[in-house]
Amino acid sequence: MTLPARPSVQAQVIQRPAADPLSNLTMGIFLAVTFGGLVVGGGTLFPALYVGTAVLAGMVAYYRMPGRYLGLVYGLVFFSPFVRRLVDLQNGYNPTNPVLLAPVFVALISALTLGYRARELRGAMLLPFTFTLAAVAYAYSVGLLKNGLVPATYAMLTWVAPICFAAHLNLNWRTFPALRDAFLTFLQWTLPVIAAYGIYQLVRPPAWDLYWMQAASVVSVGAPIPFGFRVFGPLNMPGPYAVALLVGMLFLLGTSRRGTFISLSLGLIAIMLTRTRSAWVALLVGLLIVQFMGPIRRMMRNWFIMLFMVMLAMPLLSLDVFRETISSRLASFASLTEDDSFNARRQLSYLATQAIYAHAEGEGLGSTGGGAKLLQVQRQASIDNGFLEVFYVLGWPGGALLGIGLAGNLLTLLRFRDAREDSFANSARACFWSLLGMLLIGDIFSGSVGVFFWGSYGFACSAHAYNFATGKGLRSRQLAREFVSPLPVPSPA
Numbered sequence: 001m002t003l004p005a006r007p008s009v010q011a012q013v014i015q016r017p018a019a020d021p022l023s024n025l026t027m028g029i030f031l032a033v034t035f036g037g038l039v040v041g042g043g044t045l046f047p048a049l050y051v052g053t054a055v056l057a058g059m060v061a062y063y064r065m066p067g068r069y070l071g072l073v074y075g076l077v078f079f080s081p082f083v084r085r086l087v088d089l090q091n092g093y094n095p096t097n098p099v100l101l102a103p104v105f106v107a108l109i110s111a112l113t114l115g116y117r118a119r120e121l122r123g124a125m126l127l128p129f130t131f132t133l134a135a136v137a138y139a140y141s142v143g144l145l146k147n148g149l150v151p152a153t154y155a156m157l158t159w160v161a162p163i164c165f166a167a168h169l170n171l172n173w174r175t176f177p178a179l180r181d182a183f184l185t186f187l188q189w190t191l192p193v194i195a196a197y198g199i200y201q202l203v204r205p206p207a208w209d210l211y212w213m214q215a216a217s218v219v220s221v222g223a224p225i226p227f228g229f230r231v232f233g234p235l236n237m238p239g240p241y242a243v244a245l246l247v248g249m250l251f252l253l254g255t256s257r258r259g260t261f262i263s264l265s266l267g268l269i270a271i272m273l274t275r276t277r278s279a280w281v282a283l284l285v286g287l288l289i290v291q292f293m294g295p296i297r298r299m300m301r302n303w304f305i306m307l308f309m310v311m312l313a314m315p316l317l318s319l320d321v322f323r324e325t326i327s328s329r330l331a332s333f334a335s336l337t338e339d340d341s342f343n344a345r346r347q348l349s350y351l352a353t354q355a356i357y358a359h360a361e362g363e364g365l366g367s368t369g370g371g372a373k374l375l376q377v378q379r380q381a382s383i384d385n386g387f388l389e390v391f392y393v394l395g396w397p398g399g400a401l402l403g404i405g406l407a408g409n410l411l412t413l414l415r416f417r418d419a420r421e422d423s424f425a426n427s428a429r430a431c432f433w434s435l436l437g438m439l440l441i442g443d444i445f446s447g448s449v450g451v452f453f454w455g456s457y458g459f460a461c462s463a464h465a466y467n468f469a470t471g472k473g474l475r476s477r478q479l480a481r482e483f484v485s486p487l488p489v490p491s492p493a
Contacts, residue, residue: 020064023057027068030057038086046087047098051105058106066175067182069109073165074186074455076103077448078194078244082234089208093215107161107451110168117171128408132163135401136365139394143364151366155446159365162450169458173465180424180463188257191248195266198233198241202226202273230275240448242279243435245271247452250286250430253302254423264305265312272313278441286434290427355392362395369443386439402445409457410436416464425463431456 030053037046054076061069084099114121121129136159143152172179201209205226213224221238222229235241249267252260271279291302355363368389383389391399413429435444435453444453 020060023060023065023068026053026057026060027072029053034083038083041090044091046091050083050099051102054102055105055109058109062109062112066172067178070179070182071186073103073107073110073451074183075190076106077451078190079234081236081448084236085208085212088215089211093212095216103448103451104157104161107165108157111160111164113168113171114164120171121167128405128412129163129167131401131405131408133160135394135398135405136160136163138398138401139362139365141364142362142395142398143366146364147366152364153366155365155367155369158369158446158450162446162454165451166454166458166461169455170461170465173462173469176462176466180459183459184251184255184257184424187248187252188255188259188263191245191252192259192263192266194233194241194248195245195263195270198231198245198270198273199266201233202229202231205229231270231273233270235448238274238276239279239442242271242274242276243438243449243452245274246279246283246286246434247431247456249283250290250434251424251427253287253290253305254427261305261308261312264309268309268313278438282434282438285437286430289430289433290423293426293430353388356388356396360396362391362393362398364395365393368393369447385441386443386445389443390445413457413460416460422463422467425460425467428456428460428463432460 033046033049033053037049054072058069058072061072080099080102084097087097087099088094136156139159140152140156143155169179203226205224209232210224213221213229218237220230221232230238231241232238233241233244235244245267249264249271252263271283287306291306368383383392390402394402409432413432416425416429432453435449435456438444442449444450
């Protein structure tokens with residue numbers, strides 16, 4: 001049987017202008033609405049205007065400037081919770097503020113890629129993708145029966161959007177260099193900003209952050225006083241904030257961009273101040289993967305960067321107020337049974353385990369997380385154990401389907417030997433593995449963390465396909481057939 005010839009990437013890459021007037025206009029409208037509404041006061045109409053203009057800017061960028069679309073998705077994930085707190089300060093606390101729908105709806109635009117390029121999905125992406133979506137479909141049907149249309153649908157969108165986004169990145173492998181550069185540029189400018197904000201937040205908490213902590217009654221964050229809480233930056237909780245910092249640090253570690261040392265140092269300080277122990281362990285695992293499973297030529301450079309990163313961070317971390325904050329959390333590793341957070345999580349896990357055995361079909365989408373907040377009667381809004389939450393929500397049937405899909409994802413990444421020579425691909429793989437380890441403490445498949453988790457997988461697949469097509473990657477013909485399609489690109493998306 002004759003295998004298809006290796007496609008010419010140069011011939012198939014979609015050329016994009018450096019700037020597009022229509023995309024600039026719609027992005028300008030979105031920014032004007034955002035800043036104008038926050039400064040002047042947008043009232044009750046602002047959330048709808050924010051979401052609407054974000055979707056408009058995202059749709060135009062999707063078709064005309066894919067790199068900008070990528071940055072918009074991640075930008076909304078990073079900063080929409082921050083915008084939500086400013087809106088709540090003006091309009092009063094709203095546990096279901098529509099502002100948080102913006103990143104979900106904009107990420108869902110990527111589902112159009114599946115419509116345009118479904119024929120290009122190959123076994124390495126198709127089978128895991130199919131099993132994962134089947135698990136979501138099952139849980140959605142159960143959620144409709146148990147939790148109602150609105151909570152189940154909202155939760156379903158937060159699950160589906162990150163998965164579609166990953167497929168979008170994979171199917172757009174022909175434009176991988178442009179997407180990679182756009183993502184790294186975004187992180188280059190964003191990581192130091194969100195890290196510095198987190199440090200400032202702990203020292204001098206802004207009024208909107210104090211108001212949110214009091215109104216939301218998030219006990220696990222801490223007391224709304226300077227140095228009295230776990231920092232959460234522009235995101236809504238320390239966990240997602242720590243994940244954002246972790247992903248930014250792992251991807252930037254393999255680059256030679258300006259300000260990398262400063263960004264990584266600020267990121268290290270901020271992630272320590274989140275006091276998220278699982279993120280600390282995940283960061284260590286990710287750094288080891290980047291160092292020892294990445295390009296050999298970069299090993300000494302990475303050692304130097306990490307050493308310099310620690311040297312820059314130590315003066316601030318050695319201050320009494322910061323040292324006490326971090327040391328108390330570090331000490332809890334040695335006495336977990338006496339840690340309040342650990343005991344509370346263990347109690348929730350016990351209750352969730354009982355529910356799992358009592359209801360093998362699962363509670364369905366909308367029973368936890370943001371969807372649960374839409375229910376008039378909340379049964380279990382949070383579990384703090386991603387593994388148990390999977391079976392609590394998806395049930396045994398949905399959990400089995402998700403497990404099969406996830407196993408396919410893992411086997412696929414293990415076969416990517418080209419990551420040994422590609423720093424970006426190795427960073428993407430390190431992020432995926434590191435975040436997977438955080439499944440023990442929370443949901444990693446949906447919402448903002450889901451974008452980071454599935455996005456890392458999509459980047460890894462896209463890098464592999466591009467590397468093979470350009471002669472830089474693995475020469476396995478069978479694996480190449482699973483990722484590189486000779487089909488022409490049927491759309492500008």
